[in-house]
Amino acid sequence: MKVMLVYPPTSDLTAPYLSVPMLTGFLRGHGVEVVPVDANVEAYDFLLRRGPLYEMRSRIERRLGRLERKPMLRHTEQLAYAASWGALGDAYAVCDGIEEAVAILRDPVRFYEPEHYARAVDTLDASMQVISAAYTPLTVDFTAYRTPFSLTSLAEITHDAAEEWNPYHAYTAEVLFPRIASEAPDVVGISVCFPGQTQPAYSMAMAIKEAFPSVHLTVGGPSMTQMLIRQSGQVLAEALGPFDSGVVFEGEHTLLALLEIVEKHREDPTALTKAFGLQPNIVHRLPDGAGHYRKGSANIDMRALPSPDYDGMPLSLYFSPHRVLPYDPTRGCYWGRCTFCHYGLSEVGTASYRERKVETCVEHLRALSERYGTKTFYLSQDSVAPKTLVRFAEAMAEADLGIRWATDLKAEKYLTAERADILRKGGAVACALGIESASPRVLGLIDKGAPVSVLGEVIERLSDADIAVEAMCFTEFPSETISEALDTLRFLEAHREEVAAFIVGQFDLTHGSLIAQTPEKFGLRETWQVEGDRFGVGLFYREQRPSKRGDDAERLDEALNDLSKGWWLRRYPWAGSLSTAHTLFYYLRFGKGALRGLAGVEGGVIGARSTVRKAQYDLEALEEAQERESEIWQALTHEQRRISREAYRELAQQAPSVSPSPQTYRLLAGHPPVLLRRRSTRARRPKHQPNALKQHR
Numbered sequence: 001m002k003v004m005l006v007y008p009p010t011s012d013l014t015a016p017y018l019s020v021p022m023l024t025g026f027l028r029g030h031g032v033e034v035v036p037v038d039a040n041v042e043a044y045d046f047l048l049r050r051g052p053l054y055e056m057r058s059r060i061e062r063r064l065g066r067l068e069r070k071p072m073l074r075h076t077e078q079l080a081y082a083a084s085w086g087a088l089g090d091a092y093a094v095c096d097g098i099e100e101a102v103a104i105l106r107d108p109v110r111f112y113e114p115e116h117y118a119r120a121v122d123t124l125d126a127s128m129q130v131i132s133a134a135y136t137p138l139t140v141d142f143t144a145y146r147t148p149f150s151l152t153s154l155a156e157i158t159h160d161a162a163e164e165w166n167p168y169h170a171y172t173a174e175v176l177f178p179r180i181a182s183e184a185p186d187v188v189g190i191s192v193c194f195p196g197q198t199q200p201a202y203s204m205a206m207a208i209k210e211a212f213p214s215v216h217l218t219v220g221g222p223s224m225t226q227m228l229i230r231q232s233g234q235v236l237a238e239a240l241g242p243f244d245s246g247v248v249f250e251g252e253h254t255l256l257a258l259l260e261i262v263e264k265h266r267e268d269p270t271a272l273t274k275a276f277g278l279q280p281n282i283v284h285r286l287p288d289g290a291g292h293y294r295k296g297s298a299n300i301d302m303r304a305l306p307s308p309d310y311d312g313m314p315l316s317l318y319f320s321p322h323r324v325l326p327y328d329p330t331r332g333c334y335w336g337r338c339t340f341c342h343y344g345l346s347e348v349g350t351a352s353y354r355e356r357k358v359e360t361c362v363e364h365l366r367a368l369s370e371r372y373g374t375k376t377f378y379l380s381q382d383s384v385a386p387k388t389l390v391r392f393a394e395a396m397a398e399a400d401l402g403i404r405w406a407t408d409l410k411a412e413k414y415l416t417a418e419r420a421d422i423l424r425k426g427g428a429v430a431c432a433l434g435i436e437s438a439s440p441r442v443l444g445l446i447d448k449g450a451p452v453s454v455l456g457e458v459i460e461r462l463s464d465a466d467i468a469v470e471a472m473c474f475t476e477f478p479s480e481t482i483s484e485a486l487d488t489l490r491f492l493e494a495h496r497e498e499v500a501a502f503i504v505g506q507f508d509l510t511h512g513s514l515i516a517q518t519p520e521k522f523g524l525r526e527t528w529q530v531e532g533d534r535f536g537v538g539l540f541y542r543e544q545r546p547s548k549r550g551d552d553a554e555r556l557d558e559a560l561n562d563l564s565k566g567w568w569l570r571r572y573p574w575a576g577s578l579s580t581a582h583t584l585f586y587y588l589r590f591g592k593g594a595l596r597g598l599a600g601v602e603g604g605v606i607g608a609r610s611t612v613r614k615a616q617y618d619l620e621a622l623e624e625a626q627e628r629e630s631e632i633w634q635a636l637t638h639e640q641r642r643i644s645r646e647a648y649r650e651l652a653q654q655a656p657s658v659s660p661s662p663q664t665y666r667l668l669a670g671h672p673p674v675l676l677r678r679r680s681t682r683a684r685r686p687k688h689q690p691n692a693l694k695q696h697r
Helices: 019-029 039-047 050-068 075-087 088-106 116-135 154-161 169-183 195-211 222-228 233-240 252-265 269-278 358-372 388-397 417-423 440-446 454-465 480-494 554-562 580-592 621-638 645-652 692-696
Strands: 003-009 035-036 188-189 216-222 245-247 282-285 324-329 375-383 404-409 428-436 466-476 499-506 524-530 542-543 611-615 663-666 674-678
Touching: 003 019, 003 039, 003 169, 019 035, 019 188, 019 222, 019 252, 035 039, 035 169, 039 169, 039 440, 039 542, 050 075, 050 088, 050 116, 050 580, 075 088, 075 116, 075 621, 088 116, 088 388, 088 663, 154 195, 188 195, 188 252, 195 216, 195 222, 216 222, 216 252, 222 233, 233 282, 245 252, 252 269, 252 282, 269 282, 358 375, 375 388, 375 480, 375 580, 375 611, 388 404, 388 417, 417 428, 417 454, 428 440, 428 454, 428 580, 454 466, 454 480, 454 499, 466 480, 480 554, 542 621, 621 645
Parallel strands: 003 035, 003 188, 188 216, 216 245, 324 375, 375 404, 404 428, 428 466, 466 499
Antiparallel strands: 245 282, 524 542, 611 663, 663 674
């Protein structure tokens, strides 16, 4: 049997991810021929070039031409017009600047020149804005892939997979298809680890199935596991979509069994279905069309797993000047009690905790370092036990391999100053700590297991040991007040000199979290899914009592913006974000305080030039369309609690159309259009006057 394992967009393009190399190492150890494909980095290497971005620009211009010839714009047309104009300055710059930007990110000299680096990543971010605008209403970056009805049904998945709406279509047809034809795999497996990969994986699978109908298509990974295990019957079959089968939970043994079943029974569909039904954790279709899987163990023994195998991965293609490889010394979370968390290959919470032997980890890293020519690794796991990490560091120091590494870590009182020093001597460069909140009450609801005082002490000890400490926090936990949210920012400010970088995200309720299982314990009046969301992509909630009021959100944003000015923070996966290759490289070159020392360094889009252009419609007036769009979705998800294109259209049609009002704007990449002079004195509706939709509701 030959299997092609594909890691789809959209994800980090600076380093390989662990899933395909882990499966590759296991399957090759059992005699399976494996062709690994990192379609994520290949797709971006294909797209982030002058030619494809020029075509994106042409798409935007063609749409603008059609819209500007209209006598008026309806609601959805206003959104498309605003998105197109918003990316127009970027579209003209990135065609000229993109190849220089990519070259900088792969250049071991200019990569470390902060102004050059900043301009390069600003150019790539601008390119993603152009791609999003070219395929509006798509929003895509290196973590997310969203459309208004994304993943809500197989019909919507099929809609978004069409060439007209799919920015990866050309890569799939021109690069991936010839490789499939050349390699002739019996099975193609797509590994979907993150939510942003889900729709691209479906799109890719639909195209593959049409072009290569005899290939058995299977899918697995954390994101697909969490989606599939919530379904049953006909809905489960619908969720499989173009896939012939799926693998849920940890995939090594199940995928090997699937390959053996396909090899033995591929010419006999009845026998194939029967064999799938006997093998745990294989999702398949029954003769009546319903989906089915026999639940088995979710976890496997890590001690029996080989090292990840990166042979065949495009290691020279990543958007980085050096090579960094992920490695998993453990799986699951040793704590496993955080109430907000549903992460990894588990039904609820996190997967059970398992470890490799420390001696095995050291030997694996020695071999990987020698084979692939790198001394830099990221220990990629849910959460490693601090005691195990200290023993690992002791063994690495004794082996004296010169390897440097970073990891995620839970702050524990166990991490004394002496043990922090052991981590540094054993190769630790950075540790990202799950701080979550600095409010004692909220931290208790999260069940983090360590008081705020311990969090602060661990940050100080690691920093004193010359380890870069990254703080992972979030706000909007159910019942959190504005004062408690600000406690977290005040905590970060108090530890300004010890925190190398931080993120403050927002709470998002997930199906498998303990909060979702017992919402009443966390101050939630109710939770719900909306009618029309076949696969339960969205999960909504209402608090028993509103915890924030009035301008609290604005106050929090202003405080966060003020705090952030003390660091050189950037979007994932660039230097200035957490747990990323580029940030690790900057720590290695400039020290743990690199991102504080570079605060204020500015970039700009390469190729940016100021131009003046007339718009047929007033862009400021179209800002109201975005407000109405938010109101429409609030009405659909919280009031009507149903979503469909028909329900959306009914509300959108009530929004007012706009007539032409030509205005002149200055365009500059990286900035919104700037009005130069107003050419019309037409009466305009006051911005906050209730509109037709509000009156209807």
